[in-house]
Amino acid sequence: MKITDILARGGPCISFEFFPPRTPDGEATLLRTIEALKPLGPGFVSVTRTGAKPREAPVELVMRIRALGIEAAAHVTCIEASREELAAHYDLIAARAIDNVVAIRGDRPSDPGFRPPADGFAYAADMIRFVRSRGHALCLIGGGHPEGHPECRDLRRNIEHLKMKVDAGLDAVITQLFYDNADYFTFVERARRAGVGVPLIPGIMPITNVPQIERITALSGNQIPAALRAALERVRDDEDAALAIGVEWATRQCAELLRAGAQGIHFYTLNKSPATRAIFENLRSEGLVGAAPAHLATSAPIR
Numbered sequence: 001m002k003i004t005d006i007l008a009r010g011g012p013c014i015s016f017e018f019f020p021p022r023t024p025d026g027e028a029t030l031l032r033t034i035e036a037l038k039p040l041g042p043g044f045v046s047v048t049r050t051g052a053k054p055r056e057a058p059v060e061l062v063m064r065i066r067a068l069g070i071e072a073a074a075h076v077t078c079i080e081a082s083r084e085e086l087a088a089h090y091d092l093i094a095a096r097a098i099d100n101v102v103a104i105r106g107d108r109p110s111d112p113g114f115r116p117p118a119d120g121f122a123y124a125a126d127m128i129r130f131v132r133s134r135g136h137a138l139c140l141i142g143g144g145h146p147e148g149h150p151e152c153r154d155l156r157r158n159i160e161h162l163k164m165k166v167d168a169g170l171d172a173v174i175t176q177l178f179y180d181n182a183d184y185f186t187f188v189e190r191a192r193r194a195g196v197g198v199p200l201i202p203g204i205m206p207i208t209n210v211p212q213i214e215r216i217t218a219l220s221g222n223q224i225p226a227a228l229r230a231a232l233e234r235v236r237d238d239e240d241a242a243l244a245i246g247v248e249w250a251t252r253q254c255a256e257l258l259r260a261g262a263q264g265i266h267f268y269t270l271n272k273s274p275a276t277r278a279i280f281e282n283l284r285s286e287g288l289v290g291a292a293p294a295h296l297a298t299s300a301p302i303r
Contacts, residue, residue, distance in 0.1 A: 001071050002099045002139035004171045006043045007199050012289050013043035013264030014280065015201070018065075018271055019050050020057040029271065034065060036273040040280050043264060044071040046102050046141070046174070055081070055089055062098055073141060074098055077106025078127040082117040086127060087134065094136050102141045102174070103128050108151075125164045132169040142170040144200060146178045146187035150221040159190045172198050174266045177205040177216075179249070180225050181256050202257050205268035206275035207246030210236045247275050251282040258288045 007013050016037060021027045034045070045065055047058040058074040065072040074093060078086060093101060105124040108114065121127040128140055142165045148158050162173065173196075178184055184202050191200060207213045210232050217224055224232070228249055235241035254265050267276045283289045 002171075003044050003071070003073060003141060004139050004199070006071065007172065007201075007263050012258050012262070013201070014040060014289060015043050015264060015266045016045045016276065017048060017203075017266065017268050018045060018061070019048045020053045020061050021271065022050070022053070026271070031064075033269070033271055033273045034068065034070070037269075037276060038068065038070065040277065042070060044073060044100065046073040046075060046100075046266070048075040048102070049077060049106075055085070056092070059093060059096060059098065063096060066098075071100065072098075073100035073102050073139075075102040075104065076127075077104055078121040078124065079106040079108060079116055081120055083119045083121070083130070086121070086130065090131055090134065090136055090138075093138070098138075100139045100141065101131075102143075103131065103170070104143045123161075123164075125161070125168045128165055128168040128170060139171045140169055141172050141174055142166070144173040144175040144187065144191070146175050146183040147222055150219075153221070155186075155190065159187075159194050159196075162191060163194050163196055166196050166198055170198060172201065174201045175203045176220065177203050177222055177268055179228055179253070180223065181253055181260075184257065185260065199263050201264050201266050202262050203266045203268060204250055204253060205270070206250040206279060207232065208243045208270075208272070208275050209239060210242050212270075213246075243275060247278045247282070250275070251279050254279060254283055255286060255288055258283070 018030060018034070021030050047061045047065070049055065049058050062072040062074045076086070076089060081089070103124060105127075116122060121130065124142060128142070131138065131140065144162055145158050148155050149161070152158060152161070175184065175187065188200050205213075205216070213224070231245050232242060235245060257265065269276050280289060
């Protein structure tokens, strides 16, 4: 089922992002995580790609997740791929009857000598246009940047780039992580004024570890609000306390977003379940999300 059809059902759509693990032990842990999150009744999950895994890895994981009865989307990046490679990969996705793709440029490799393929695509909009020209009836999800893209902090130009991707054929957008909802609300307002009418799903990454989130935000350029940073600094060496602060902050973020009309929340899980499950239960206690569908409401321990 296409993600746009899931969103059209109404009610908050809660979704999760995973990545293919590097090791067999990591794969076993991820499957336990998915089983632990399944009772929450996710509308869908997305599977990103790490540089350590082949391009086909997200497709393989998507097939395993769909076999569990959960809709899933495979990430496809174009920064390192030739046109021929992308054509073959989208043909594979279509052959596997996968309906949903997160189509993004991807991070530029850190190798200073990196040069993208001459016949590839420098921007996601070009890849999206290419996919549409090949006639694949996919639901294409793109990325949005409430605080600006790491390579372009001009917020006006970021909206122009978003509009180009939507005009090329995007069906919905999932935003990069953010910790200040004002950034998301401003992003949505600017996008709507520019004529972007597709769903704009906020992406939330619960903080579970202080050094880890500092590394992530240093790479992405996302800001940690001063109040949150001060609270985390006080518990830097206490992971349980940091997790509690992260869950509380994300719960308040999600509650405000849903009350303001966000169609759902996309959680960047980092392949773990406890924080996301705790946030979900908090939101359910506030009446902002409902119980899982009966066919998904199986018991699973928090891991």
